[in-house]
Amino acid sequence: VEPHRPPVATTSDGRRRAQIDTARTRLAVGAGAFGLLFLALAGRVVDVTLLSAGQPRIVAPPQAVIAEEPRVERASITDRNGVLLAASLPTAALYANPREIADPAEAARKLATVLHDLDPALLAPRLEGDRQFVYIRRHLTPREQDAVNRLGIPGVHFQRAERRVYPQGRAAVHVLGGTDVDGNGIAGVERAFDARLRAEVGTPLRLSLDIRVQHVLREALGRAIARFEAIGGAGVVMDVDTGEVLAMVSLPDYDAAETATAPAEARFNRITVGVYEPGSTFKILSTAMALDLGTVRLTSGFDASRPITYGRFTISDFRGKNRWLSVPEIFAYSSNIGTARMVLEVGVPRHRAFLERLGMTRRLGIELPETALPLAPGPRQWREINTMTIAFGHGISVTPLHVATATAAMVNGGILRTPTILARDGASPPPGERVIRAETSATIRRLMRLTVTHGSGKGADVPGYFVGGKTGTAQKVGANGRYLRDARISSFTGIFPAHAPRYVVYLMIDEPKPQRDTHGYATGGWVAAPAAKEVIERIGPLLGIVPEPETETIRAALAITLPGQAPPARPPRMYPPMMRAPISVLALLTA
Incomplete structure (x- = not known):
């Protein structure tokens, strides 16, 4: 019998045992990890909940990524309230180097597939030759730029450009003006302040305009032009104390982005360039002058019972009273005869000197390059007949801005200030020149209110605003220097509120046609006064002027009466007898 021996491990058993040992080791390492x-997590939990309780940690906020403002080379323009009127936007211009273009016709064909306004037949010849630079398109949208870039045409490149945009469209176009394709100012504020807009790119140029008032004035003027089938019109709203122009409209107009291509009639600024006979609105100045110089008083009067014949000239009244008239009646009823007689009491030298002080013989100093010189007789040609007709606004031609500026001086206490289209932030009014006494100014305010309540300006009255004003109607002058029978300028210059004026509103309609509902009339009272009423009742709330009831204080400030009929204060003056004929403006300027 053989003795018992332990089994000998085979090679496969040893390998299995080694694998088991390795697995155990890995499990032990993993369990330890x-x-x-x-343990680390438990320690952190203990630290946060027990050891660091009540000690919040300050974590720095994530840094926002702010896009860089696109660089432009021209400052923005805003209205007085910061509303954007003009701005420059960065764009891309497309140009080509013909030397680098192998197939001009193919390049032109490809470009036309993404820029549809291009004509390949016209573009291809421009891409030929030995030139190194040819503009293809000045302003591309980002989508168009991407499309051109995807074409991969050798020799076609992009250049940084800038485009001037006008968010308000036509609203203030004659003030803003415009720029050319290279960004240079060519009209209006863009031209007048070209250097400033380039030098101070980061600071917007703030104008005195209130774009809300501008829109209201343009809409009302447009409706009046359409209703009376006129060829155009103009309007201005001015602060009587500062000379700031809050609105300036000339119609027809155009889109500011199309200044270079707009027709001449649309680019014509009727407010600062157009010169017209002011008609009866000039009676404000004539009456103020006579009262201020003391040649008449409110209780004075003149005979207006029949026309004045002076040489070959005849002076008459439209729908006259045909009787003796007091000074308030002469003003309220707009008597040419009474005004002519009243100014003759002042005399030719003092009359001309007064109008010169008001700027009626020179350009106004407003910050616009487009201004006109009034048409007035020279010192040697200014005679008695000229004084008589100029007294009621005939025989002299001035811009609407001249009338508005002078009216402001007549009602603000007597101080003439240069009009401006720049916003003024000062608490006190800018300096000016005294042209009439404060007492005279108060009287003119009462007379202007009387004209609206009892005279030709009734159509301009707005409840609660105590509008004062003066209507004007003047025939236009033809090429031969004579008045045109059926062509007239109808205007209204108003103030509100009359007891403490804040603003002047002037409207002019060029060649209005009589209408059936105006009984065949197209005078200032029927045409311009209602348009002024619409403007005043809409802009009053915008400018913070609330309608108010008539108090004793207001009633006292505007109190004036129309005296009853009385006999002539003196015999009527006789003038050189000659043939009677209609007045010719050419004759008045050269008489």
Whole structure:
């Protein structure tokens, strides 16, 4: 019998045992790692909940990525309230180097597939030759730029460009003006302040315009032009104390982005360039002058019972009263005869000197390059007949802005200030020149209110705003220097509130046609006064002026009476007898 022996391990058994040992080792290492991890987490939990309780940690906020403002070379323009009127936007311009283009016809054909306004037949010849630079398109949208870039045409490149945009479109076009394709100012504010807009790119140019008032004025003026089938019109709203122009409209107009291509009639600014006979709106100045110089008083009067014949000129009244009229009646009823006699009491030298002080013989100093010189007789030609006709706004031609500026001086206490289209931030009014006494100014305010309540300006009255004003109607002058029978300028210059004026509103309609509902009339009272009423009742709330009831204080400030009929104060003056004939403006300027 053989003795018992232990079994000998085979090679396969040894390998299996080694694998088991390796697995056990890995399990032990893994368990140890997980154990350490759990211990770390447990320690962190203890630290946060027990050891660091009540001690919040300040974590720095994430840094926002702010896009860089696109660089432009021209400052923006805003209205007085910061509303954007003009701005420059960066764009891309497309150009080509013909030397680098192998097949001009093919390049032109490809470009026309993404830029549809291009004509390949016209573009291809421009891409030929030995030139190194040819503009293809000045302003591309990002989508168009990407499309051109995808074409991969050698010799076609992009250049940084800038485009001037006007968010308000036509609203303030005659003030803003415009720029050419190279960004140079060519009209209006863009031209007048070209250097400033280039030098101070980061600071917007702030104008005195209120775009809300601008829109209202343009809409009302447009409706009046359409209703009376006129060829155009103009309007301005001005602060009587500062000379700031809050609105300036000339119709027809155009889109500001098309300044270089707009027709001449649309680019013509009737407010600062157009010169017209102001008609009876000039009686504000004539009456103020006579009262201020003391040649008449409110209780004075003149014979207006029959026309004045002076040489070959005849001065008459439209729908006259044909009797003696007091000064308030002359103003309220707009008597040419009474006004002419009243100004003759002042005399020719003092009359001309007064109008010169008001700027009626020179350009206004507003910050616009487009201004006109009034048409007035020279010192040697200014005679007695000129004084008589200019007294009621004939024989002299001025811009609507001249009338509005002078009216502001007549009602603000007597201070003439240069009009401006720049916003003024000062608490006190800018300096000016005294042209009439404060007492005279107060009287003119009362007379202007009287014209709206009892005279030709009734159509402009707005309850609670105590509007004062003066209508004007003047025949237009033809090429031969004579007045045109059926062509007139109808206007209204108003103030509100009359007891403490804040704003002047001037409207002018060019060649209005009589309508059936106006009984065949197209005068200032029928045409311009109602348009002014619409403007005032809409812009009053926008400008913070609330309608108010008539108090004793207001009634006292505007109190004035129309005296009854009285006999002439003196025998009527006799004038040189000659053949009677209609007044000719050419004759008035050269008489």
